Amino acid sequence: MTNFIYQEQKWQSQMSDLITSPTELLELLNLSEQDLLSGALLASEQFKLRVPRAFVSKMQIGNPLDPLLLQVLPHHLELEEHIEFITDPLGEEQANQLPGVLHKYQSRFLLTLTGACAIHCRYCFRRHFPYQENLPKNDDWLNIRDYLLSKPHINEVILSGGDPLTLSNRKLALWLERLESLNQIQILRIHSRVPVTISERLDEALVSLLKNSRLRIILVVHSNHPAELDDLTCRRLANLVQQDILVLNQSVLLKGVNDSAEILAELSHRLFQARVMPYYLHVLDKVKGAQHFDLEANKIDQIYTEVLATLPGYLVPKLVREIAGEQNKTPLYGVTIF
Ligand code: SF4
Known part of the structure; x- marks a missing residue:
């Protein structure tokens, strides 16, 4: 073909x-x-x-x-309607403290600065998220800053989807500068699917912006299948790592897409070639409209057991589920959670 x-x-x-x-x-x-x-x-x-x-x-x-x-x-x-599949499976409405702010975890804090994505993933747990009512305006920064100052244990900010790498470098630089002005913030994590959908985004201007920040930058890319990682994409990802930016990958386990140990092992090897470390393998969030990607618990268990047997430990992503209201992602392997 x-x-x-x-x-x-x-x-x-x-x-x-x-x-x-x-x-x-x-x-x-x-x-x-x-x-x-x-x-x-x-x-x-x-x-x-x-x-x-x-x-x-x-x-x-x-x-x-x-x-x-x-x-x-x-x-x-x-x-199709399914009782278990709902519009807000992770209870994010509860965590939405201010426009653009989701505070779900103790030391980390999510900022959604845009509702735009380069790609619409049919399984996205935020496919019903009311971005338009939620985007921070310029003067909302002062409220966000006060919120952060009132919670000095927060040391990491996560730019999350809509996809932060659809923003211009000018806008990214503005937010970097704002966050850098707060001594308590040490780490900036960027979650993005853009590196594997439009790898040209990882150009010199972006690399220079990130590598010159006072903050420790972690880019978490989102790739589900080895075919997403062509040679050019891998070279651009490897270049980021060479510039001292930590690059991790998270995937979602999807029926018909990557539901085999063989594909997941190939994905991990391909990521490693690009110097990207596998981080999370998420079980599907039960969002309305994504039910056809869902897998039976025993199938997930069988796939992951095979992945563990196939790959060296450093290439095995952690199998997790996000549960609304929990303080962390819930590990699934070796615990009775299903
Ligand atoms: S890029 Fe991320 S936020 Fe955007 S639709 Fe895909 S999964 Fe959702």
């Missing part, structure tokens, strides 16, 4: 040229199945299709079960 050819462009041009039409996406991949298209059109009315051309170029032409395509193509099963 072959891939769709795309010309490399600046990341800003890619952001303004995202594919948002299921018809166009299926045509690019030479897929014309009517049932795929009608399901996609219906489901995309609720959560729009959004995918960069660079990411599409990593999909196989003519393969309706391509694991990258399955992560972004709307599906009619998203419209």
Whole structure:
């Protein structure tokens, strides 16, 4: 099978040229199945299709079960109601202290500075999050600063999704400067899917911004499948590590996408080639519209047992579930949690 050819462009041009039409996406991949298209059109009315051309170029032409395509193509099963699958599975409404602020963990504090993402992942636990009502405005910084000062045990800020690397460097620099002005903040963690969807974002300007910060920067990329990590993406990730930025990866275990020990082992090896360390393997959050990615508990157990047997310990991501209201991610292997 072959891939769709795309010309490399600046990341800003890619952001303004995202594919948002299921018809166009299926045509690019030479897929014309009517049932795929009608399901996609219906489901995309609720959560729009959004995918960069660079990411599409990593999909196989003519393969309706391509694991990258399955992560972004709307599906009619998203419209089915399931009692366990809800709009706010992690109880984030409770943790939303101020616009843009989610305080879930003792020493860490999440900032959502944008509702925009380069890609819409169909399994996203924030697919129903009311970003527009929640984005911090310029003068909200003073309230955020006061909140941080009132909690001196917070030493780490996490920029979370919407995707912080869709922001301009100017805006990122402004927030870096604000956070650097508080002595208590030592670590800035950036969670982003942009490095594997538009790897051009990891350009010299961004690297220079991050490496010149007083804060210890950790980039947590989000890759679910080894096909997302082509040579160019790996080289750009490795370059960040060479500049003394710690790069980790988190994945979500998804039915039909990466539900085998073989794929997960290949993903870990590929990450290691890119000098990225596997960090978390998340069990799916039960968000409304993502039920078709869910796996049975015994299947998860079987896959993870095989992963443990296959990989050296340093390449095994921690299998975890996030439970609303808990102070930390809950480890799943070796405990009776299912
Ligand atoms: S927040 Fe992350 S997982 Fe959710 S749609 Fe955006 S990139 Fe995907």
